Amino acid sequence: xxxxxxxxxxxxxxxxxxxxxxxxxxxxxxxxxxxxxxxxxxxxxxxxxxxxxxxxxxxxxxxxxxxxxxxxxxxxxxxxxxxxxxxxxxxxxxxxxxxxxxxxxxxxxxxxxxxxxxxxxxxxxxxxxxxxxxxxxxxxxxxxxxxxxxxxxxxxxxxxxxxxxxxxxxxxxxxxxxxxxxxxxxxxxxxxxxxxxxxxxxxxxxxxxxxxxxxxxxxxxxxxxxxxxxxxxxxxx
Amino acid sequence: xxxxxxxxxxxxxxxxxxxxxxxxxxxxxxxxxxxxxxxxxxxxxxxxxxxxxxxxxxxxxxxxxxxxxxxxxxxxxxxxxxxxxxxxxxxxxxxxxxxxxxxxxxxxxxxxxxxxxxxxxxxxxxxxxxxxxxxxxxxxxxxxxxxxxxxxxxxxxxxxxxxxxxxxxxxxxxxxxxxxxxxxxxxxxxxxxxxxxxxxxxxxxxxxxxxxxxxxxxxxxxxxxxxxxxxxxxxxx
Numbered sequence: 013x014x015x016x017x018x019x020x021x022x023x024x025x026x027x028x029x030x031x032x033x034x035x036x037x038x039x040x041x042x043x044x045x046x047x048x049x050x051x052x053x054x055x056x057x058x059x060x061x062x063x064x065x066x067x068x069x070x071x072x073x074x075x076x077x078x079x080x081x082x083x084x085x086x087x088x089x090x091x092x093x094x095x096x097x098x099x100x101x102x103x104x105x106x107x108x109x110x111x112x113x114x115x116x117x118x119x120x121x122x123x124x125x126x127x128x129x130x131x132x133x134x135x136x137x138x139x140x141x142x143x144x145x146x147x148x149x150x151x152x153x154x155x156x157x158x159x160x161x162x163x164x165x166x167x168x169x170x171x172x173x174x175x176x177x178x179x180x181x182x183x184x185x186x187x188x189x190x191x192x193x194x195x196x197x198x199x200x201x202x203x204x205x206x207x208x209x210x211x212x213x214x215x216x217x218x219x220x221x222x223x224x225x226x227x228x229x230x231x232x233x234x235x236x237x238x239x240x241x242x243x244x245x246x247x248x249x
Numbered sequence: 250x251x252x253x254x255x256x257x258x259x260x261x262x263x264x265x266x267x268x269x270x271x272x273x274x275x276x277x278x279x280x281x282x283x284x285x286x287x288x289x290x291x292x293x294x295x296x297x298x299x300x301x302x303x304x305x306x307x308x309x310x311x312x313x314x315x316x317x318x319x320x321x322x323x324x325x326x327x328x329x330x331x332x333x334x335x336x337x338x339x340x341x342x343x344x345x346x347x348x349x350x351x352x353x354x355x356x357x358x359x360x361x362x363x364x365x366x367x368x369x370x371x372x373x374x375x376x377x378x379x380x381x382x383x384x385x386x387x388x389x390x391x392x393x394x395x396x397x398x399x400x401x402x403x404x405x406x407x408x409x410x411x412x413x414x415x416x417x418x419x420x421x422x423x424x425x426x427x428x429x430x431x432x433x434x435x436x437x438x439x440x441x442x443x444x445x446x447x448x449x450x451x452x453x454x455x456x457x458x459x460x461x462x463x464x465x466x467x468x469x470x471x472x473x474x475x476x477x478x479x480x481x482x483x484x485x486x
Contacts, residue, residue, distance in 0.1 A: 014469045084467040107474055150468040192486075229486040230321040231387040232251045233477075237344055240474050244481035249429075249466040 013038050013148040015060060016053045018077065029053075029063070032072045039065075039073055053077055054153035056144075083153045086114040087247050088199045090175055094121040094206035095160075096235050098131035102142050103236050109146025109156055111243050119161045119168075121214055123206040129162060168217045176201050176222035183218045184242055185210060189227035192245045200246060204238055250275050250385040252297060253290045255314070266290075266300070269309045276302075276310055290314055291390035293381075320390045323351040324484050325436045327412055331358040331443035332397075333472050335368035339379050340473050346383025346393055348480050356398045358451055360443040366399060405454045413438050413459035420455045421479055422447055426464035429482045437483060441475055 016039070022029040031039070039045045045065045053075065054060035061079035068074075095118045096104055108116055120129075132138060139158050147153060161167045175181075180193070183203040203223055210218070215225060233241060243249070253276070259266040268276070276282045282302045290312065291297035298316035305311075332355045333341055345353055357366075369375060376395050384390060398404045412418075417430070420440040440460055447455070452462060470478060480486070 106471075110468060110470060110474060111478075112468060149471055152468065231347060231349060231389065231486070233347060234343075234386060237347060237477050240470075240477045241348075241481040241486070244478040245486075249468070249478070249482075 013042070014052065015148050015151045015153070016051050016063070016075075017056055017144055017148055017153065018053055019056050023077075024074075027077055028066070029075045029077050030072050031075065036071060036073055040068075045073065051075065052151070053079065054083070054147075054151075055079060056147075057154055059083075060151070060153050084112065084151065086154060087112040087243065088197060089113055089243075089247070090115045090117065090201045091239075092117045092119055092172075092201065092203040093235065093239070094119055094204065094210070095124045095128050096206065097125070097128060098133055100234075100236050101131065101133045104239060105139060105142035105158070106146035106149065107236070107239055109143040109152070110150035111240065111249070112150065112152060113243070114154060114156045116156055117159045117161060117167075120164045121206050122164075122211045123208045129160075134160060164214065165217070168214075168221050172201075172218070172221040172223075180246075181221075181223045182226050182246075183210070183215065183223040184228065184238060185215055185225050186227050186232060187225075188215075189225040192226045192228055192242065195246060195248045197248055202242060202246065204235060204242070207235060250279070251289065252385050252388045252390070253288050253300070253312075254293055254381055254385055254390065255290055256293050260314075261311075264314055265303070266312045266314050267309050268312065273308060273310055277305075282310065288312065289388070290316065291320070291384075291388075292316060293384075294391055296320075297388070297390050321349065321388065323391060324349040324480065325434060326350055326480075326484070327352040327354065327438045328476075329354045329356055329409075329438065329440040330472065330476070331356055331441065331447070332361045332365050333443065334362070334365055335370055337471075337473050338368065338370045341476060342376060342379035342395070343383035343386065344473070344476055346380040346389070347387035348477065348486070349387065349389060350480070351391060351393045353393055353395045354398060354404075355395065356404055357401045358443050359401075359448045360445045366397075371397060401451065402454070405451075405458050409438075409455070409458040409460075417483075418458075418460045419463050419483075420447070420452065420460040421465065421475060422452055422462050423464050423469060424462075425452075426462040429463045429465055429479065432483060432485045434485060439479060439483065441472060441479070444472060 018029050049065045051063050053063040059079040063075035063077040066074045066076050179199040181201040255266050286302045288300050290300040296316040300312035300314040303311045303313050328350050416436040418438040
């Protein structure tokens with residue numbers, strides 16, 4: 013945790029916050045804070061700054077909070093990912109939040125197993141838990157939005173062309189592709205397929221919606237590796 | 250598994266291999282092979298090509314093997330990483346093998362907990378298991394070498410300056426650093442610290458050994474994310 017994230021509910025007055033839960037444990041056991049310790053803090057969807065530990069009782073830490081700095085700039089990106097298997101999901105939520113993605117859309121695709129949509133990791137609460145861990149790692153305060161879209165065709169036919177309009181629109185896929193373009197700060201839509209890749213029909217549909225097919229060289233990366241690699245290639249981090 | 254890796258022991262004659270173990274299960278359950286199916290194969294530290302399934306009995310698959318293509322080019326990199334916590338290790342071994350790293354050196358550092366060196370995941374057998382999974386993912390056959398160096402100072406003073414000689418030598422660290430340089434195919438030594446980072450003394454020593462300090466922007470990445478991001482930034486994959 014490189015940043016302690018606070019919500020409005022944590023404040024007992026405008027400049028004093030009280031934290032308990034896992035944050036208490038983390039501050040005590042990992043940061044080993046004591047009264048007077050300084051901690052980097054941020055308000056969810058707000059500013060960031062520093063806090064001084066004023067009081068520690070058995071289960072709570074009181075902090076005197078001063079925030080005046082903006083969150084780091086977001087990536088100018090809408091990231092569309094075919095729903096990965098549940099054990100990858102947590103890591104992907106954390107990674108995208110850490111790296112500054114603010115719009116994630118999880119879509120269905122032919123090679124996404126139906127059972128993946130049933131995982132308990134897709135409730136709003138569980139998703140936000142992972143996103144917050146990612147923001148704390150990445151020293152960011154702006155919570156990404158995550159949308160779940162269970163039908164591929166209506167999304168790709170009716171919504172994606174509008175999303176892609178006037179932007180750099182890309183789908184990462186190893187076949188019939190051009191090399192990944194260079195880093196820029198251009199508004200981008202990036203689509204990443206499931207393990208095993210999109211099927212030809214899906215690639216055709218994505219191309220029709222305006223997405224150009226790009227590859228990352230001869231090696232096939234797991235989705236959880238492809239995400240950071242593509243973000244690193246496409247943006248000036 | 251995008252490539253089935255074979256060893257000399259799998260061959261019953263120069264062009265026929267017999268696989269059992271987890272590879273049998275994977276071919277049957279995931280690839281759903283039957284006699285006549287074609288499978289992409291490679292020989293560990295050798296060529297790659299295709300194989301045709303000739304016979305399946307209850308526990309073994311016989312393959313008729315034809316290999317004539319070289320492994321994809323390796324990254325021109327010696328990667329030095331402060332030993333990560335055990336639960337990250339498996340993923341890091343897999344990721345570096347998938348991405349084409351051929352020389353990994355795991356070193357000690359002030360913020361590496363001593364207990365990490367005791368993990369069962371550091372035996373040669375366990376390391377190779379993970380590297381092979383990474384190669385199968387990345388469609389590569391050349392097994393990376395992994396060295397374990399439990400003393401920081403003698404390595405950085407006596408060996409690292411020689412390793413860095415004539416190469417692009419870098420240490421990734423957020424403070425007093427220049428932005429990560431652009432992708433090239435230059436021979437590179439890249440040093441990555443532990444969670445919490447190197448201490449100032451260690452950065453001084455690494456700088457003295459010839460490593461320039463580079464950063465990845467305002468966000469702090471986990472080691473498992475920093476590795477693919479740095480490789481993507483530094484090399485034309």
